[in-house]
Amino acid sequence: MRQRLFQLPLLFVIALTMATAALAAPHPVPLSELFPNPGQTRAAIVINKVLERYHYRKVSLDRSFAQSVLERYLKALDPNRTFFLARDVDRFQNGSRNLDESLRRGELDIAFDIFRVYRMRVDERVAHALKLLDGKFDFNVAETFVFESPETGWAAESAELDERWRKRVKNDFLSLRLADKPDEEIRDRLRKRYEGLARRIHQFKGGDVFQAFMNAYTETLEPHTSYMSPSTSENFDISMKLSLEGIGAVLRSDNEYTVVQSTVPGGPARDSGQVHAGDQIVGVAQGLDGAMEDVVGWRLEDVVDKIRGPKGSVVRLQLLPKTSGSARHAREVSLVRNEIKLEDQAAKSDLVEDLTNGPGIRIGVIEIPAFYRDFDAEGAGAVDFRSTTRDVRRLINDLVMRGVDGILIDLRGNGGGSLAEATSLTGLFIDTGPVVQVKDAFGKIELEADTDPGVAYTGPLAVLVDRESASASEIFAAAIQDYGRGLVIGEPTFGKGTVQTLIDLNRYVPGGQSDLGRLRLTMAEFFRISGGSTQLRGVEPDIRFPSAEYMTEHGERSLDNALPWTRIDPANFKKAGEMRFDALARLSADRVAGDQGFKMLTERSRLVREVEEQKRVSLRERDRRAEDDLRNRRFKEDQDHFLRSRGIAPVDEDAEQVDEDALDAQRKVIARIEVEEAARILADGLQMQRGNSPRAVMRD
Incomplete structure (x- = not known):
């Protein structure tokens, strides 16, 4: 059985957690059990064949690719290069010269050999870390701790690893000290942390080792393809339920x-x-x-x-x-x-009124958190099953009855969902026509089109997106942009333009009694009707907000081995109009430049990028405190200034007693900053039309 997925990558396992019975405490796994079994050999052979035949990016399992798999596996186990020694890695590389041939035959000895050595090295390092905790640290010394870095080589000797661990433990200690924890509590907490690390590594079963290695294989190919063991598959099934x-x-x-x-x-x-x-x-x-x-x-x-x-x-x-x-x-x-529940994710509407640049203009806002469809109710024959399109149509009619002059669709934070809903939702704003092109691994291109005649709304339209708008959100925003039906405002979107399918590996082993797990396989790519993909680049807004300046490595752009942006021939479609937004962009930029809310949001984006790009931190306490104080002060000062400009007393989120209602109201005001500016942009457009355009009307 295969299931098409159009959501953000689930990245291994989901915490949309179901209630479960308490699990028995796992026991250490003897080293004698950490060897590949026949079922894993069969699964490896099947995975390789499925990838070679069906993956969108054609697999070339040669020696170079196999060495990349080995490097990714080592990185997955030891990302900071604080466990393995250079001689370990040399031995692994020498023993894997024919890894490509071994993978074709399902031979996994090297993967398990590496893990057994890894477990031994973890024991050594944890023992050393515990000794360090018994000593004292001088936090007045000017030295730095370096995070994961491509320039960090494998340690030649144990003494070199000892020094890396001295700084690592010192950094862990200082981080908790900065949180005002007493030294004895810190020692106890870190002792449990390091002992827990060793304990959990000892609980890895053969299936865990196999899954880790297979995912190093799939991630070398492309980031959204992954192997799921039977237990991980169970968690995935939980995540896909509607309740x-x-x-x-x-x-x-x-x-x-x-x-x-x-x-x-x-x-x-x-x-x-x-x-x-x-x-x-x-x-x-x-x-x-x-x-x-x-x-x-x-x-x-x-x-x-x-x-x-x-x-x-x-x-x-x-x-x-x-x-x-x-x-x-x-x-x-x-x-x-x-x-x-599904209804908790439902679309909802609001109004933005009293706009300073458009007195008397009312903009309706429809927030869509996800592209949902109650497939269970639909399958059971229910006539009134819940869906995004049905809910939005109802909200449009309600807003038009209230006399709105334009509608803003808010897709911020919308990670995707049903492709059918993205297609039918687009159909509320256009007549009939293509919405997205889907190209599969064999080069075949299919059109997803709106075939329902008629338009639900003909008035001024804008779509608000951000860096977390992905997949189905990008399909809808791209279609509205390509048709010239409305403005796209905000930040470049996530860039998730690939399609995954779930493949049960057991179907490829006739008569097999063992459960081989499943493969989450990238098998197609989305292309806009104008020809370009939504992959990697996402959807570029017509009018950008300034926070976009600090998100160059966000979303799909930040993932290793992501599929590149490309294009195919455009589909045959008729534009609804030409959007001219240069003047609107200038008016918005002038307004935003002096807006305290946007100053705060832009500073937040800058701080996030600053933290993401930080590769080293000081281990001198006074320097570290000063750095953290400055960052925290910058964050709070801009937020407090904005809130006071709106007549709101800032809530101290770190206080022992926090007014939750006031805090919730504060967050809602912050969330409205971009909505209100997008509404002003729509109002500017209406003003430029000099009142010659009629108000919106409802259509069947």
């Missing part, structure tokens, strides 16, 4: 941290307003008073198991915000696990 219990956050592993990839509309994480994409989860606790467990260095599956729980129960997360340079600004967030 889920959990916190509603998509998680990924980044080095030793668990990172929030995105939050789900209607979920506790999104609704709290305190969990954001890019935040690092450094601790998890159960209930209102359970002990906080440090989860730095944990496997992603283990962190997810801690976050899982029954509906109505409380989980507390300790988060390190993306804009923070150290753990000093870690915050604790309490979330009540809840059921995430």
Whole structure:
């Protein structure tokens, strides 16, 4: 069975967690069990054949590609080069000269050999780290700690690794010290962290090793193709259900941290307003008073198991915000696990009125968090099943009845969803015609088109997007732009222009009784009707907001081995009009230049990029404190200045008692900054028409 996916990459496992029974504590796995078995050999052979035949990017399993797989596997295990020695790597490379031939035959000895050595090296390094904790650190010395860097070579001797670990442990210690933790608590916490690292590595089973190596193989090819073991497949199935219990956050592993990839509309994480994409989860606790467990260095599956729980129960997360340079600004967030239903992700509408540049002009705003469709209800024959298009049509009619002069579609943070809904939603604003082209691995091109005659809305239209608008959002925004039907405003979008399918590997082994897992395979690419792909570049707005200046390496652009941007012949379509936006862009730029809200948002984007590009930090305490104080002050001062300009008293989020209602109101005001400017741009356009255009009308 295959299932087409049109969403953001799920990046290994999802924390849209269902309630599950408590798991038995795993036991250490003997080294004697860390050898490949016949089922894994069969799976490796099948994976290679499927990739060679069906992957969109043609696989050339030669010696060069195989060496890249080896390098990625080593990087996955040891990204900071703090475990393996140079002689280990030399031996691995010498033993893998014929890795391409071995992979074709499903021979996996080298992968398991590397992992057994890795486990031994982890034990050595953890023992050394624990000894370092018993000593003292001088935080007055001017020295730096270097994060993962391509220039960092493999250590030639153990003494060189000792020095890297001295700085690593010192940095870990200082980060907690900056969070005002007492030294004894820090030692206890780090001791548990390092011991936990070794314990979890000892719990890796043969299937875990196989999955890690196979994903090094697939990621060498392209970032959205991945192997899912039977247990990971089960988690994936949970994530695709329409009703889920959990916190509603998509998680990924980044080095030793668990990172929030995105939050789900209607979920506790999104609704709290305190969990954001890019935040690092450094601790998890159960209930209102359970002990906080440090989860730095944990496997992603283990962190997810801690976050899982029954509906109505409380989980507390300790988060390190993306804009923070150290753990000093870690915050604790309490979330009540809840059921995430389809209606919680539904589109909703609002009005923007009293625009200074267009007195009397009213702009309707329709926020679409996801492209949803209740396939279960539809399959059961329900006539009134829920869908994005149906909900938006109803909202349009309501807004037109309220006399709006234009409509703004807000797709910020919308990571995608149903392709059928992206197509039919476009059809509300155009007559009939193509919406997107889909090219498969064999070069065949299919058109997804709106075939429903008629238009639901003919008035002025704009689409607001940001760096998290992806996949189906990009298809809709690109179609509106290509048809000249409306303006696209905001930031360049994510750039997710590929199509994945789920392949059950068991179907390729007739009579096989073992479960070989599944392959999430990139098998097609989206192309705009104008011919260019949405892949990598995303959708470039007609009018850019200034925060876009600081996002050059965001989204698909930041992923290794991402498919390149390309183009095919344009589809046959008739433009609805020509959009002239130069004058509108100038008016907006003049307005935004003096706007405190945009100054704050732009500074936030700059701070995020600054943190992302930071490769080293000081290990001298006074320098580190000064750096963190400056960054935090810059962040707060701009936000407080903006809020006061709106007559709002800023809420101290770090206070012991926080007014949650005031904090929620503050967040909503910040979220409206871009919406209000996009509405002003629409109002400018209406003013330029000198009132010659009639108000919007409803259409069947």
